[in-house]
Amino acid sequence: MPVPPTLKSRRANRRYAADAGLLVVAAAFVLPLAWVVLSALDPDAGLQVKIPDGVTLDNFDAVLEPDITFTPLLNSLILCGGATLLTVVCAALAAYPLSRFRSRLNRPFLLTILFATSLPITAIMVPVYALFVQVDLIDTMQGTIFFFAASQLPFAIWLMKNFMDGVPKELEEAAWTDGASSFQSLLRIVLPLMGPGVGVVTVFSFVMMWGNFFVPFMLLLSPDQMPASVSINDFFGNRGTVVYGQLAAFSVIYSTPVILLYVLVARRLGGGFALGGAVKG
């Protein structure tokens, strides 16, 4: 049965209205983003969004120095890479029995994990600092890596378990009959089958830590250990007048990896999974 024309034209009008509404919001949201991209290419960038008079790569040239860019990015990579590796390995191991075996402890454990997922980590940074001073972990990469991993673990375990539940148990049972241990079947069967899931957990953990400011700001003290999230502050305080073009260029360099990584897993993040997977349980 054909849709009555009035309804059809009403729908078309509504689509135009929706498009217009979205474009207005998009324009408002894009202004700060446009500033960083345009200023990075602008020989004399200020605080306003403006089309540069001439395009230059001088800002990038100026910041691509060991002190300004390479060392902080390497530090970020060591911190976030190390912590992500630790998170993913621990989460995969922990998720396996939770997903595969029935136990009276599963439910309380999962509820605790879910509870911890939403605790405000910011609140415990002061005691963590005090504790790290006492046990001599302050200003160490490994201490920061451990804390980062612990703070990301609850969510990682939760996600990993949900992905693991999607791998049918039958595939493993054959391997068990052939004498494979649980560890072997996790390594050889389950993880390869949930490869994309592991990818999502990995990328998500990495992106979260890469952008985190407060944790390294509190736990690391020596300038040569600072990751990019903290060293970016130097553009403001210590160097006198702010060279906005260079600040923008650095911001672009520092942000690009996480945006690319996000795009890589966006289909899975945005679609059915939608953090929603975690949000809705």
Next chain:
Amino acid sequence: MTAAPPAGPGVAKTAPGPTAPPPTPKSRSLRHALTRALPVSPAVVLLVLFLAGPIAYCAYIAFTDLQLTGQAESSFVGFDNFREAFQDAAFLNAVWLTLVFTVLSSLIGQNTLGLALASLMQRASKPVRTLTGGIVITAWVLPEVVAGFLLYAFFRGEGTLNAILDWLHLPSQNWLFTLPILAVSFANVWRGTAFSMLVYSAALNEIPKEITEAAEVDGAGGWRRMWHITLPMIRRSIGTNLMLNTLQTLSVFGLIWVMTRGGPGNRSQTLPLFMYEQAFQKSMIGYGTAVALLLLVVGSLFSVVYLRLLRTEV
């Protein structure tokens, strides 16, 4: 095989040959349980040492007068820190600003805008949907400090916002000075709306088309459909989204730190920034931690409510 009971020194020489008693069902099931629990242990160790440990330590030093200098001589002061907090005008100011920040940016801003974007996206054409979604999500993925700088530039006296207002012949002002809490709230909306948008998009996609179409044929307008059909059907998502947004917003530090450092004065100093200032700029770790503990307790309460909302689904 290797889990034979530990032999005393006297029987050490008798090899546990085939005569060794077979494991009883009970000990076997215990060993079974241990083997299964083993993979969980690295995670549990990390969580206990680096998350539960600090939280417990937090609950302890909140009741001491620990200071940054002279670590050794802290003493137990009971509820003094909390009593002091509730008589401290600066603390009450931080509580108030946290409330304003949370209500404006999370409850009203991110939540409403996220829902509006998600429902507009249901009807919009694909290219517009992709473009807007991409921009909003980019703002969300951007590192916290970079987002802070971008919005600092946007709100500064000589920044983009004032340029636009000038162009529209509207009065401009130095937003970070005159209305700092409003500026950081807008910044948080800019940065955090994507999350609500994703949650609501997923929720709206799950509403069967027939229901809304039937209502439309019956002549229900857009607002009535929203109010009587859509909102009731996604109320669970609304609840969880509000919860998570609020928790997220309660712990925002970097964004405000970069934009205003909590200033001017303490006019954008929310609880996390107040906590930091007390603990480090004024060296009163005990007092700062007491504030942190209050924040943690509020967070836990929200977290428990969130678990209740999910109750039937876990």
